[in-house]
Amino acid sequence: MSSVTTRLARKPADYKSDLNPIWCPGCGDYHVLMSFTRAFAQLGLPPEMIAVVSGIGCSSRIPAYTNCYGFHGVHGRSLALAAGLKVTRPDLTVVVASGDGDGYSIGGNHFLHACRRNIDMTYVVMDNRIYGMTKGQPSPTTEPEFDTALTPGGTGVRPFHPLVVALASGANFIARCFSGEPNETADVLAEAIKHPGFSFVEILSPCVTFRPDEREWKNVVRPASVAETNDQGKAARRLMTDDGFNLGILYRGNRPPFQPALGVSKIDLSQLENEFEL
Amino acid sequence: MAASPSISIAVIGSGGAGALTTGNFLLEVASSAGWHGLFTRTLGPQIRGGEAAGLLRLAVHPVDCLPDQFDLIISIDWLNAHRFGNEIKVGPQTLVISDPRGGKLPPLVTESGSRVVEIAMKEIAKSIPGGRANMIALGIAGRLLGFTIEQVLAPIEKQLGDKGAAAVEASRAGINAGFEVAAGIRFEAQLATPVPSHAGRWLLSGNDATALGAIRGGVRFAAAYPITPATEILEWLSPNLSKIGGILLQAEDELAAINMIIGSSYGGTPALTATSGPGLSLMIEAIGLATAAEIPIVIVDVMRGGPSTGIPTKSEQTDLNIAIYGLHGDAPHLVLAPQSVGDCLFTTQWATYLAESLQTPAIVLSDQFMGQARAAIERPADVAFIGARTIAANIAGAYKRYALAPGGVSAMAIPGMPGGQYTADGLTHSERGVPTSGAGDHLAQLDKRRDKLDRFNFGDHWASIEGAGDLALITWGSLTGAAREAAGRAAADGLDVRLIAPRLLAPVQPERLAAALEGVKRILVVEQTHSGQFLRYLRAHYDLPAPVRAFHRPGPLQITAGEIHRAIRDWR
Numbered sequence: 001m002s003s004v005t006t007r008l009a010r011k012p013a014d015y016k017s018d019l020n021p022i023w024c025p026g027c028g029d030y031h032v033l034m035s036f037t038r039a040f041a042q043l044g045l046p047p048e049m050i051a052v053v054s055g056i057g058c059s060s061r062i063p064a065y066t067n068c069y070g071f072h073g074v075h076g077r078s079l080a081l082a083a084g085l086k087v088t089r090p091d092l093t094v095v096v097a098s099g100d101g102d103g104y105s106i107g108g109n110h111f112l113h114a115c116r117r118n119i120d121m122t123y124v125v126m127d128n129r130i131y132g133m134t135k136g137q138p139s140p141t142t143e144p145e146f147d148t149a150l151t152p153g154g155t156g157v158r159p160f161h162p163l164v165v166a167l168a169s170g171a172n173f174i175a176r177c178f179s180g181e182p183n184e185t186a187d188v189l190a191e192a193i194k195h196p197g198f199s200f201v202e203i204l205s206p207c208v209t210f211r212p213d214e215r216e217w218k219n220v221v222r223p224a225s226v227a228e229t230n231d232q233g234k235a236a237r238r239l240m241t242d243d244g245f246n247l248g249i250l251y252r253g254n255r256p257p258f259q260p261a262l263g264v265s266k267i268d269l270s271q272l273e274n275e276f277e278l
Numbered sequence: 279m280a281a282s283p284s285i286s287i288a289v290i291g292s293g294g295a296g297a298l299t300t301g302n303f304l305l306e307v308a309s310s311a312g313w314h315g316l317f318t319r320t321l322g323p324q325i326r327g328g329e330a331a332g333l334l335r336l337a338v339h340p341v342d343c344l345p346d347q348f349d350l351i352i353s354i355d356w357l358n359a360h361r362f363g364n365e366i367k368v369g370p371q372t373l374v375i376s377d378p379r380g381g382k383l384p385p386l387v388t389e390s391g392s393r394v395v396e397i398a399m400k401e402i403a404k405s406i407p408g409g410r411a412n413m414i415a416l417g418i419a420g421r422l423l424g425f426t427i428e429q430v431l432a433p434i435e436k437q438l439g440d441k442g443a444a445a446v447e448a449s450r451a452g453i454n455a456g457f458e459v460a461a462g463i464r465f466e467a468q469l470a471t472p473v474p475s476h477a478g479r480w481l482l483s484g485n486d487a488t489a490l491g492a493i494r495g496g497v498r499f500a501a502a503y504p505i506t507p508a509t510e511i512l513e514w515l516s517p518n519l520s521k522i523g524g525i526l527l528q529a530e531d532e533l534a535a536i537n538m539i540i541g542s543s544y545g546g547t548p549a550l551t552a553t554s555g556p557g558l559s560l561m562i563e564a565i566g567l568a569t570a571a572e573i574p575i576v577i578v579d580v581m582r583g584g585p586s587t588g589i590p591t592k593s594e595q596t597d598l599n600i601a602i603y604g605l606h607g608d609a610p611h612l613v614l615a616p617q618s619v620g621d622c623l624f625t626t627q628w629a630t631y632l633a634e635s636l637q638t639p640a641i642v643l644s645d646q647f648m649g650q651a652r653a654a655i656e657r658p659a660d661v662a663f664i665g666a667r668t669i670a671a672n673i674a675g676a677y678k679r680y681a682l683a684p685g686g687v688s689a690m691a692i693p694g695m696p697g698g699q700y701t702a703d704g705l706t707h708s709e710r711g712v713p714t715s716g717a718g719d720h721l722a723q724l725d726k727r728r729d730k731l732d733r734f735n736f737g738d739h740w741a742s743i744e745g746a747g748d749l750a751l752i753t754w755g756s757l758t759g760a761a762r763e764a765a766g767r768a769a770a771d772g773l774d775v776r777l778i779a780p781r782l783l784a785p786v787q788p789e790r791l792a793a794a795l796e797g798v799k800r801i802l803v804v805e806q807t808h809s810g811q812f813l814r815y816l817r818a819h820y821d822l823p824a825p826v827r828a829f830h831r832p833g834p835l836q837i838t839a840g841e842i843h844r845a846i847r848d849w850r
Contacts, residue, residue: 019712048696053541063701064713069693070701071544072713073537074567080534084541084549085693087525088499092545092693113530265522272490272518276480278309278654 010044012037017067024132028179028205028214029058032126033065035179035203036095038186040068043093043193050093053082055107058133059099059126059205076106079114079123086119090259093193094121101131104140104160111162115169115198120257122192122199123171125162126179128207128214136210162202163239167232167251172197174235174251178221179205181247188249197257204245217245224248281470284337286345287419288366289412291354293321293328296412299437300352301332302652304419306433308336309481309654311425312472316341316619318651320365321591329358331366336423338470340655342618342648342759346840348372349467350422351387352415354399355380365835368392373465375418377411395463402455408448409455417456422465427457477657480620484648485510485552487622487658488578489518492550494623495630496665497576498524499549501538503531503557506590507646508580511552536561539575540568544702546692548634548665552578555597556587558641562604565639569609569727571702572680572690574633574640574667578626581645583833592834593647595755595806598815601641602784608724610731612640613784617742617758619653625781627663628739634665636730637687643783645806647836648756673697678709682722686730731785740782740790747774748799749846750824754779754812757837761804764842775846786819801826802849804842808832 015037023029040050050068054060056075063070069092073081078096086094103111103125114123129146131137137150140160147154166174173195177185185203192199204221206214224246229235235251242250287304291297298319305317313336321330333348335341347367352375353359359381368374368390376383377399387394397418403409420430430453438446482490489511492500500519502512516526524547529535532553539549553561558579568575581597583589601613612632616625626642633640670677670689679700681688688709691698705713706720714720742758745765753761758779765775778794780787795801801824805812813828829845831837 046696048694048699051545051693052701064703064711067699069691069699071541071571072701072703072705073540073571074563074704077533077537077564080529080537081541081544083527083534084499084501084538084543085545086541087527088542088547088549089545089693109530110534113534260525260527261520262525263523267521269493269522272493272521273480273657276482276486276490277657278479278481 008044010041012041015040015047015067017065019064021065022061023058024209026208027058028128029062029126031179031182032124032185032203032205033062034182035185035189036062036066038182039189039193042186042190045093049091050095051085052095052097053078053085054097055102057099057102057131059097060102062097076102077110078102079107079110082121083114083117083119086121087260088262090120090262095193096121096123098123098125100125100127100129100139100141104162108140111165112169115166115171115200118170118172118197118255118258120196120259122189122201124189124201124203126203126205127162128205128211130207130210132207132210161239163242163250164236166200167235167239170255171200172253172255172257173199173249175201175249176247177201177203178217178247179203180218184247191249195252197253197255221245221247224250228252230254281468283339283470284335284341284345285350285423285467285469286335286348287350287352288348289332289334289352289415289419290356290359291330291412292357293330295330295354296410297330297354298332300412300416300419301334303416303433303437305334305652305654306437306481307420307425307430308423309479310432311429312474313337313469313654314340315654316344316651317653318344318647320362329361331362333366336469338473343763343839344836346838350419350465351375352419353377353380354411354415356384357381359384359386362386397459402459403452406448406451406455408444409452410448413449413452414456417453418460420453421457421460422463424468427454430457475656477659479654480657481652481654482619483510483650483652484616484619484622484644485580485650486514487619488552488616488626488642488644488649489514491623491626492576492630493518493522495627495663496548496634497550497630498522499539499542499547500526501529501535501549501551502526503529503535503553505554505557507582507650508552508554508578510650511578511580532557532560533564536564536577540564540573543573543575548574548630550576550578550630552580554580554582554590555584558597558600562600565611565641566605566607566609567704568639569605569611570704572637572727573702574637576626576630576633576640576642578642578644580649581643589834591646593645593756593806593836594833595645595757596808596811596832597643598783598807598811601643602815610728610785611638612636612731613643614640614782615643615755616648617755617779617781619648619651620655620658622648623658624661627661630665631663634667635687636734637667637690638727638731643755645756670695670698676710679711680707680709680723680726682709682726685733686726736782736787740787741778741780741794743794744777745775747776748797749773750776750778750795750798750801751804751842751846752778752801752816753804754783757804757806760837760839761842763839764846767839767843768846771847773846788820791820795823798824800824800849802845803828803830804837804845805830806833806837
């Protein structure tokens, strides 16, 4: 390997497409897009070597707003699609974008198994604690008393704790960011992409249309007061007692990523027939 | 008595008695000696303790269906035989070998007028250390069928070697004992001399053939969620894909499996999953995604009895409707159906080639009968259908993934290609792939996806068309073999029958069927469904230029050549 590598200097604009995002004015996802392009530029990745995969929802519109390869698939299945892509194309950087409905409700089972499988990819969930695209229904992270047309008086159901689930299921990197801090978020995303295995980044991204109360998030988020850990026990305690607003890298594990051997054929195809011959 | 072109044997026992091992072993003996054969298992859903029977038909020529009636039945015990109902037909010509300690003879024997010979197979087995009654049965069957003891013993290492030297020795002793005890038994059916093979001969299941066909067609990634009766495809692919640099990934459910193969194919690696009806139901949404986003994938559905969990271990043709019509929206895609164990190879390979060429999903409708049957066949010919995707090259300027190209197939950029970046999308999109709800783009892309299928020349492989009689027998899938045999019997009666079995079910081929039906005076449609799905499909898409009758009934019993022959004779 050469000790000298040369790469193009890249700027965030190199990763933006010419499409104007269809998001409400003030949506946190604009800043998440900014963080994506800044992280990619920071890492200097060629845009054609990045695949951004998503499901359905406001947040899942993000692939087309990047200048990377993208896949805007069906609701809730982005992690599975990304797994098939990454294991057959380990040379690509795969980033999966989702929301709290797409990722934790309809896609909940895939979340567990993606953490467990630990394929080298980065999973970004823009959590606004509401279904925005369908106009304001509760998601798995919505507070139990939050009143909606679908659930008058609130759901009465305890919210889901995605970071704890991720840790218990085997995610190798767990972080929380706030969309209103795009530089810090870009730094965490770059770390998440660089870290081998399944990296999970929850980004608190306010829905100003259906959750105007989330405008207050900027006043309650804070950097986590403790340093990141690679100790699952410590991380578990920290996440279980967390109020949901501590930001930063909260867990960085060292499980080797899952990548089945892939390569050229070691045999002639006709040899596969030998077992059938009489 | 003249030698028979085919002889059929059923080996019966409760689950765990080893009846299936005996049947499988016997198929190996006969096929090594040059005969063709078909072996199917019939069993309940229990892993142990249920009913089990190995049904074997040996013949001079290729056989793709079971007989109307068995020539020889060997029963190790009758404990659960009542559960077979009328699955195993016994007649006055049948020889039944029964263990007197195996329980009472069931009505299927007592009401048949067949000749019963009692042999204490369990007792004989007890006199051999480690002996098992199913090996005694094997020795008996081998002798009755006219094999030499050397022929019967020949496959012993291959069949039982993994059980250890002691087990092989015990089995050898058992086979010898069975062979001896059968010495005086009269069995008149004898196989005719086998026809020498030119291509070489194979012994495999339809599921094996399907998996090999996929690899030959270019598949290098499979996603797997276990389901009866498709699992063997995935279990064969797992080690064999890794030998050729491919990967199989076990998915958490069928929703994941279908999306994994879409991801793989999007990245440039041809991909397949295999499932059965319940799994296909779960995959349908994502198959629509692959249709809209124009991602080639192959889905093999090894059909079983439905609806819902249905009859997991038995065959039916009742997924035709969901395969063709199950997708929401106007979503043209490919549906193909193999016609025999050997044809599973060709059809899956062709399906992979077509999916890749046309950038769309292909659903392959196999079924439990041919999927899990093992057959001794002529080695299938090598064909040149290897995945041929139109890949973008030298991309300059604004790349249009969904360009309205002549023929409808547009060049596909693969991640990693500079300048080809696009977002594959299930939303209605423009030529560039940008989401839109405009009427113009919607219509243009619907036309594109329809035209690429409609304008493609599928060639003669679209159907098997045999004979020129004025009675057309139209069927599909694993019933093709039985229909062919019925047509042969009708010909012997003096009635020429024209057999038409489409291998390509979607897109429909109205002009080709019209040509195939030219001059027919009557049309008999045969299918394994309760509701007549295939008949309705034919009526919806094709002009049937003569009076039509249908013979259809549900599973779990496979429709036989005899039933089809009767349906032909009854239409006078």
